[in-house]
Amino acid sequence: MTKLSILSVPFGLGAGHPGSEQAPGHLFQLGLLQSLQQHGCKVDELKLIGSSGIPSPAIQVPMKHSSEVIKTGIALAGAVKAAVSAGNFPFILGGDHSLAMGTLAGLTAQYRRLGVIWIDAHADMNTELTSPSGNMHGIPLAVAQGRAQLSLSHLWPGAGTVAPGNIVLIGARDLDSAEEALIRSEGITCFGMADIRRMGMDGVVAEALRIAGAAADGIHLSFDIDSIDPSEAPGTGTPVQHGLTSDEARQALLLLGRSDQITSAEFVEVNPLLDRADQTAILALELIELFLKSL
Ligand SMILES: NC(=[NH2+])NCCC[C@H](N)C(=O)O
Numbered sequence: 001m002t003k004l005s006i007l008s009v010p011f012g013l014g015a016g017h018p019g020s021e022q023a024p025g026h027l028f029q030l031g032l033l034q035s036l037q038q039h040g041c042k043v044d045e046l047k048l049i050g051s052s053g054i055p056s057p058a059i060q061v062p063m064k065h066s067s068e069v070i071k072t073g074i075a076l077a078g079a080v081k082a083a084v085s086a087g088n089f090p091f092i093l094g095g096d097h098s099l100a101m102g103t104l105a106g107l108t109a110q111y112r113r114l115g116v117i118w119i120d121a122h123a124d125m126n127t128e129l130t131s132p133s134g135n136m137h138g139i140p141l142a143v144a145q146g147r148a149q150l151s152l153s154h155l156w157p158g159a160g161t162v163a164p165g166n167i168v169l170i171g172a173r174d175l176d177s178a179e180e181a182l183i184r185s186e187g188i189t190c191f192g193m194a195d196i197r198r199m200g201m202d203g204v205v206a207e208a209l210r211i212a213g214a215a216a217d218g219i220h221l222s223f224d225i226d227s228i229d230p231s232e233a234p235g236t237g238t239p240v241q242h243g244l245t246s247d248e249a250r251q252a253l254l255l256l257g258r259s260d261q262i263t264s265a266e267f268v269e270v271n272p273l274l275d276r277a278d279q280t281a282i283l284a285l286e287l288i289e290l291f292l293k294s295l
Pocket residue numbers: 097098122124126131132133134135137138139176224226238269
């Protein structure tokens with residue numbers, strides 16, 4: 001049975017709106033842990049990740065709250081690496097998407113070649129130079145490829161990079177021009193909404209696992225709640241119309257959870273302050289349970 005390390009990261013300074021830092025606490029309040037227990041999930045470790053005691057980073061990044069993002073990333077990277085070494089499945093509960101840099105730093109320090117499946121309305125592939133917003137949650141996948149000034153090895157000394165050929169985007173529909181150019185020049189696989197409707201989510205997931213998993217010894221799933229249409233998941237800072245239905249998200253998470261190729265996951269960008277009557281939080285809770293119990 002899969003032993004879980006749940007790493008809770010109440011951090012939201014990488015996003016443009018406050019609120020995602022409240023998501024882990026809110027999901028726990030709604031009964032996440034109790035219901036995981038009821039579903040027979042084995043939570044081996046539950047850890048709260050904060051940046052207190054982490055010295056200011058040596059690298060300077062010209063973006064909003066970069067030093068806090070980096071410090072949190074350093075704390076998270078260490079916890080992720082330790083979880084993998086202990087033979088546990090790391091599940092990171094955010095928080096905003098900037099924390100993926102910490103996750104990926106810890107993972108690339110452990111895996112020889114890591115694949116990444118990124119379910120998101122966005123590509124999060126800007127650099128410090130191309131970011132239109134200055135928000136750190138828009139850059140983690142460029143950092144992970146070694147394309148930004150900030151690199152994963154700034155967060156964790158033994159961290160590596162993620163090869164563009166092992167990155168698969170699902171649900172992307174709001175790309176900035178520099179991101180589009182990078183996706184095209186690197187040949188990064190991107191399943192947009194039209195592909196999902198044409199191939200079906202089962203077809204997309206099968207292809208995603210094949211591509212992300214090529215020659216890889218692990219695949220990380222990064223799930224941004226804004227992949228889902230705002231009609232069903234309004235509580236997020238950067239909603240984008242015409243997204244996944246909740247059923248498509250359920251299907252994706254069930255299939256990915258069942259695949260033994262997935263070796264870690266994170267769930268980000270739920271913002272309780274922007275939610276409508278907890279609609280997004282309740283859906284997130286259900287999706288997380290569905291995923292973790294299918295592992
Ligand atoms: N993880 C997210 N929700 N990212 C949104 C990014 C939006 C935009 N592309 C930016 O760079 O600011």
